[in-house]
Amino acid sequence: MLPILSTEQVRNSDAYTIEHEPVKSIDLMERACRAFFDWFTGLFDDSHSIAIICGPGNNGGDGLGVARMLHEAGYRVEVFVFPAEKTSEDYSVNLERFHKMGTITTIDKELPVFHHDLIIDAIFGSGLSRDAGGQYAEVIDKINTCEGLVVAIDIPSGLRGDEPSSGSIVRADFTISFQYPKLGLLQPENGDYVGEWETVDIGLMQEAIQNINITNYVTEKVDISSLWPIRRKFDHKNRYGHLLLAGGSYGKMGAVVMAAKAALRTGSGLVTAHIPKCGYEIFQGSVPEAMASVDKAEKYLSDIESVSAYDVVGCGPGMDVEQSSVGFLRTLLQNQPENLVLDADALNILSDNRDLLSLLPQNSILTPHPGEFRRLVGDWKNDFHKLDVLKEFSAKYKVVVVLKGANSVITVPSGDQYFNPTGNPGMATGGSGDVLTGIVASLLGQWGDAVYAAVAGVYLHGLAGDLASLELGEDSLNATDIIDYLPDGIQEINQ
Numbered sequence: 173m174l175p176i177l178s179t180e181q182v183r184n185s186d187a188y189t190i191e192h193e194p195v196k197s198i199d200l201m202e203r204a205c206r207a208f209f210d211w212f213t214g215l216f217d218d219s220h221s222i223a224i225i226c227g228p229g230n231n232g233g234d235g236l237g238v239a240r241m242l243h244e245a246g247y248r249v250e251v252f253v254f255p256a257e258k259t260s261e262d263y264s265v266n267l268e269r270f271h272k273m274g275t276i277t278t279i280d281k282e283l284p285v286f287h288h289d290l291i292i293d294a295i296f297g298s299g300l301s302r303d304a305g306g307q308y309a310e311v312i313d314k315i316n317t318c319e320g321l322v323v324a325i326d327i328p329s330g331l332r333g334d335e336p337s338s339g340s341i342v343r344a345d346f347t348i349s350f351q352y353p354k355l356g357l358l359q360p361e362n363g364d365y366v367g368e369w370e371t372v373d374i375g376l377m378q379e380a381i382q383n384i385n386i387t388n389y390v391t392e393k394v395d396i397s398s399l400w401p402i403r404r405k406f407d408h409k410n411r412y413g414h415l416l417l418a419g420g421s422y423g424k425m426g427a428v429v430m431a432a433k434a435a436l437r438t439g440s441g442l443v444t445a446h447i448p449k450c451g452y453e454i455f456q457g458s459v460p461e462a463m464a465s466v467d468k469a470e471k472y473l474s475d476i477e478s479v480s481a482y483d484v485v486g487c488g489p490g491m492d493v494e495q496s497s498v499g500f501l502r503t504l505l506q507n508q509p510e511n512l513v514l515d516a517d518a519l520n521i522l523s524d525n526r527d528l529l530s531l532l533p534q535n536s537i538l539t540p541h542p543g544e545f546r547r548l549v550g551d552w553k554n555d556f557h558k559l560d561v562l563k564e565f566s567a568k569y570k571v572v573v574v575l576k577g578a579n580s581v582i583t584v585p586s587g588d589q590y591f592n593p594t595g596n597p598g599m600a601t602g603g604s605g606d607v608l609t610g611i612v613a614s615l616l617g618q619w620g621d622a623v624y625a626a627v628a629g630v631y632l633h634g635l636a637g638d639l640a641s642l643e644l645g646e647d648s649l650n651a652t653d654i655i656d657y658l659p660d661g662i663q664e665i666n667q
Contacts, residue, residue: 173389173590174371177352179298179333181384185351188380198262200374201230204350205237207372208325209245211348212238212292218247220289223320225311226263227295227329228256233263234325235294240270251276252284254295254307283310286318293322293342295329298354303339304330312340321345328365331356336554341365351376353390358579358591359555390591396628396665401618412441413617416482417610418504419489419516421497422471425451427490427516427606429458430651434610435486436461437658438632440617444482448472473500476507483620484511486613488518489606498525505531511616512536515609516544523547532569535585535622537612539574541605563587572622574612574630576605582626590627594634596649598641603651608633611658636661 224239226232239251323346330341333354347369419428443462449470474496552558562583573583582590612629636657
């Protein structure tokens with residue numbers, strides 16, 4: 173897992189590396205500049221005109237170091253700095269180094285016109301504690317009117333790493349963060365400022381974070397690969413879990429069909445769907461590999477007997493919120509299935525019948541989108557507050573919560589949160605959540621660990637969507653395409 177560090181923790185990691193490696197501060201900055209340079213030159217060649225705008229602190233020092241490296245590599249670089257009485261020591265060193273080879277323009281009352289193909293933002297780093305003001309805000313606003321692509325060093329200027337931001341903020345197309353991502357880069361409210369983000373390794377000592385209390389992580393492919401089980405020659409279908417999917421209603425049978433197909437593609441040994449009578453022919457004709465358990469009611473689920481024969485129960489896709497469905501969910505929860513995944517209408521029923529929350533088995537997995545979660549807990553002030561609300565809910569009911577969306581976040585009762593890097597806007601389509609339910613429930617039935625199943629399931633879901641979008645494009649992507657690309661996703665994980 174890639175740790176997400178606070179601004180203070182990153183600062184302490186820098187200091188630890190400087191003291192214990194040991195390495196000079198200016199040399200550590202040189203590493204950071206080189207890592208950014210390598211990323212930048214791997215994407216953009218020297219045919220582009222480049223403006224690098226540097227503030228007076230260490231972020232500006234990074235910008236000046238990058239400017240020197242690009243100039244030496246033959247790029248057309250124009251550097252802009254702000255008039256400042258006080259600058260950081262490393263900034264001053266890199267300013268002097270660049271002065272020996274290139275021209276620097278000091279920004280005065282008349283703001284420059286950034287007509288360049290590429291703009292590198294190195295005004296403020298992640299330690300900003302107040303809104304950008306004065307000439308800094310004017311320059312940031314000017315950058316945001318330019319046609320060139322904007323690349324932010326470490327964090328877009330004006331954006332705060334650990335708390336909500338306001339005021340003038342650079343709208344970056346790319347953000348290249350040093351060593352560890354900042355929590356602010358992952359929040360939906362900052363999406364228009366961050367663009368595409370990546371981290372680059374600058375060689376901070378791993379020992380620096382061993383005694384730090386880290387609760388936020390970004391999932392990496394290696395984490396999922398290490399979890400994935402290897403199938404053995406003499407394994408049989410019972411080894412890979414028997415999943416019961418409860419869902420479907422009149423007009424909504426597609427949801428449970430997609431969940432079942434996704435579960436089978438993710439490796440479930442056996443899948444049974446508990447469905448209303450009206451859906452029997454639809455389900456059996458659509459998913460011949462699965463079995464059907466038919467409810468006594470015609471259009472909606474109403475009752476279920478023991479679920480002890482199943483390794484995992486997934487409930488909610490297409491279930492509707494009729495009164496009989498409420499009774500069904502109550503009976504299901506009273507049965508206390510050992511492994512449980514709740515989505516869609518099951519969550520809506522919980523919101524309207526809050527007494528049912530006390531019946532949730534420990535380590536159940538809930539997979540709401542923001543609207544469903546808001547109905548469960550009420551509103552939040554901002555995306556950072558939302559993370560706190562997630563932690564409180566997960567701890568109170570001892571459940572794993574998957575809050576779906578870009579950078580879906582999985583919150584566990586201990587308070588740890590795992591942000592998912594896979595997925596794309598094309599997956600914002602009907603049925604995508606039902607597919608996720610099938611994937612997560614399948615893995616839970618095979619592994620029996622709710623945290624692993626949630627983290628790996630969300631990663632695989634997004635990866636399959638990414639692979640599908642490469643072939644089909646985001647605009648044309650639909651939920652069944654995600655199912656079709658699950659085998660490719662699993663193969664990539666296992667590579």
